[in-house]
Amino acid sequence: MIKDITIGQYFPGNSFVHELDARIKILISFLFIITLFFIDSFVPYLFVLGFILLVVKVSDVPIKFIVKGLKPLMYIIVFTFFINVFLTPGTVLFQFGFLKVTEEGLYQAIFMALRLVFLVAGTSILTLTTSPISLTDGIEKLLSPFRKIGVPAHELAMMMTIALRFIPTLLEETDKIMKAQMARGADFESGNIINRGKALVPLLVPLFINAFRRAEELAIAMEARCYRGGDNRTRLNELKIDKKDIVTLVLVIGFFGIIIAMRYI
Amino acid sequence: MENMISINNLDFSYNEEDKGVKVIDNLNISVKKGEFLVILGHNGSGKSTLAKLINGLLTPTSGDILVENMNTKNPEEIWNIREKAGMVFQNPDNQLVATIVEEDVAFGPENLGVPSEEIRKRVDKALELVEMSKYKKHAPHLLSGGQKQRIAIAGILAMEPDCIIFDEPTAMLDPTGRNEVMKTIETLNKKEEKTIVLITHFMDEAVKADRVIVMEKGRIVLEGTPREVFSQVDTIKSLGLDVPQVTELAHELIKEGYDIRPDILTIEELVDAI
Ligand SMILES: Nc1ncnc2c1ncn2[C@@H]1O[C@H](COP(=O)(O)OP(=O)(O)OP(=O)(O)O)[C@@H](O)[C@H]1O
Numbered sequence: 073m074i075k076d077i078t079i080g081q082y083f084p085g086n087s088f089v090h091e092l093d094a095r096i097k098i099l100i101s102f103l104f105i106i107t108l109f110f111i112d113s114f115v116p117y118l119f120v121l122g123f124i125l126l127v128v129k130v131s132d133v134p135i136k137f138i139v140k141g142l143k144p145l146m147y148i149i150v151f152t153f154f155i156n157v158f159l160t161p162g163t164v165l166f167q168f169g170f171l172k173v174t175e176e177g178l179y180q181a182i183f184m185a186l187r188l189v190f191l192v193a194g195t196s197i198l199t200l201t202t203s204p205i206s207l208t209d210g211i212e213k214l215l216s217p218f219r220k221i222g223v224p225a226h227e228l229a230m231m232m233t234i235a236l237r238f239i240p241t242l243l244e245e246t247d248k249i250m251k252a253q254m255a256r257g258a259d260f261e262s263g264n265i266i267n268r269g270k271a272l273v274p275l276l277v278p279l280f281i282n283a284f285r286r287a288e289e290l291a292i293a294m295e296a297r298c299y300r301g302g303d304n305r306t307r308l309n310e311l312k313i314d315k316k317d318i319v320t321l322v323l324v325i326g327f328f329g330i331i332i333a334m335r336y337i
Numbered sequence: 338m339e340n341m342i343s344i345n346n347l348d349f350s351y352n353e354e355d356k357g358v359k360v361i362d363n364l365n366i367s368v369k370k371g372e373f374l375v376i377l378g379h380n381g382s383g384k385s386t387l388a389k390l391i392n393g394l395l396t397p398t399s400g401d402i403l404v405e406n407m408n409t410k411n412p413e414e415i416w417n418i419r420e421k422a423g424m425v426f427q428n429p430d431n432q433l434v435a436t437i438v439e440e441d442v443a444f445g446p447e448n449l450g451v452p453s454e455e456i457r458k459r460v461d462k463a464l465e466l467v468e469m470s471k472y473k474k475h476a477p478h479l480l481s482g483g484q485k486q487r488i489a490i491a492g493i494l495a496m497e498p499d500c501i502i503f504d505e506p507t508a509m510l511d512p513t514g515r516n517e518v519m520k521t522i523e524t525l526n527k528k529e530e531k532t533i534v535l536i537t538h539f540m541d542e543a544v545k546a547d548r549v550i551v552m553e554k555g556r557i558v559l560e561g562t563p564r565e566v567f568s569q570v571d572t573i574k575s576l577g578l579d580v581p582q583v584t585e586l587a588h589e590l591i592k593e594g595y596d597i598r599p600d601i602l603t604i605e606e607l608v609d610a611i
């Protein structure tokens with residue numbers, strides 16, 4: 073059950089989008105998010121939708137993977153939708169008791185919900201088409217100019233790699249401990265919040281102890297494999313920016329520029 | 338023949354102030370190039386400590402360890418020592434770093450600063466040797482224990498060591514996984530001429546060695562070929578260890594008055610003797 077949570081899932085492939093340099097993809101995703109926050113009407117959303125559909129088509133990632141990525145965030149999206157519907161003041165459309173639905177509220181709610189959907193869909197294309205290693209390598213390279221001001225670029229990237237590597241292991245372990253405790257009569261699924269919290273203690277304690285033991289063993293194993301920080305490290309697959317990366321970046325920036333410009337016309 | 342590892346008058350205690358509790362007590366061992374050495378010993382006899390000392394993860398309290406004539410006390414040689422004497426640990430989960438098999442195997446050579454094309458060659462060759470080429474794009478957490486451990490071995494092989502130290506590599510595996518890993522270790526010793534130091538609790542694995550050392554309280558208590566060591570059934574039992582099942586059976590038969598050799602190690606030998 074708990075294993076169904078997928079984080080940073082990667083859909084291997086050889087499409088144009090897959091082959092783009094990770095740094096370019098991270099930059100584009102970043103610009104995409106900024107662009108989304110500049111949009112204040114529905115017409116530019118059509119452009120964004122078109123952009124997303126185009127990228128998905130080119131990347132060969134089945135659309136159902138994007139939809140799957142949206143599911144865990146459905147609650148948040150629905151929640152923001154209702155907050156906006158009920159709490160925005162304006163012309164009342166209809167009223168249930170003390171809850172008023174306003175015209176502005178409805179507009180705002182749909183608008184925000186769409187923004188969230190686009191945000192998640194757009195960024196999940198990044199993780200779906202970029203292997204975790206290229207992703208962390210890309211982040212490391214993009215952050216490395218900031219090393220001078222004390223940003224530990226390599227260490228952050230290494231932490232992310234290890235986190236991605238161990239999340240499935242830790243989830244599996246949680247599952248195992250939970251089943252073992254349930255076999256001994258522990259109940260994680262009923263009772264009030266305090267009782268449920270109490271039931272978690274015998275789950276969390278062994279989980280944390282194991283995690284610390286793992287961390288120590290991993291550190292020793294890494295040292296035995298000559299790990300000594302990021303200096304002078306080479307990579308199996310070095311990131312490489314070539315002409316198609318630059319052209320793509322320029323085209324995308326132009327397109328986002330048009331979308332942002334629509335706000336001011 | 339030249340020594341791969343020389344351990345001279347080695348003492349070690351974890352606690353600097355309290356030198357009384359020696360985990361390693363005046364130990365002298367030399368391991369020849371190409372040798373397959375097994376180290377046995379009761380829990381807490383100092384086997385893992387010894388392995389970490391050889392790899393330079395710990396430094397001797399007194400005495401010296403030379404790996405291909407490089408002293409583990411010399412900080413300038415420590416990385417060369419770790420490159421030449423790789424180490425595989427017990428829990429395969431806790432030594433894999435990356436989310437994709439081939440990326441993990443590449444971790445060692447990447448740390449050594451090997452150029453990309455050369456890393457690619459080494460990774461492919463290492464995966465070939467442990468018969469895991471098919472899985473190079475897989476996520477390690479979806480593999481079986483034996484497969485994970487072979488990936489860990491490939492990760493060490495990619496650093497191109499002359500010697501590999503295994504600290505109970507099969508302790509957490511099921512019988513299938515154990516066989517896979519033992520087969521790999523034997524191939525590395527026989528075909529690739531790697532020097533092997535294998536720490537284990539399984540007597541059947543010790544039978545395959547050129548030499549067996551039994552440790553107790555940081556000292557050597559028995560040493561010799563598997564045949565010499567396991568023929569001393571009573572001494573081994575008094576140290577809280579077992580002998581291989583076949584040897585045990587032969588020993589019982591001798592006690593019952595049968596006339597057979599005391600140094601039987603395999604089922605075939607026992608069949609012949611009877
Ligand atoms: N990090 C440490 N700090 C202090 N003492 C330690 C440490 N690691 C091990 N010891 C102690 O050193 C002794 C030898 O431990 P070691 O792990 O080398 O034994 P071992 O032969 O590998 O045992 P096992 O068969 O259980 O793996 C034990 O008494 C142990 O308690």
Ligand SMILES: [Mg+2]
Nearest residue numbers: 384385386504
């Ligand atoms: Mg040990």
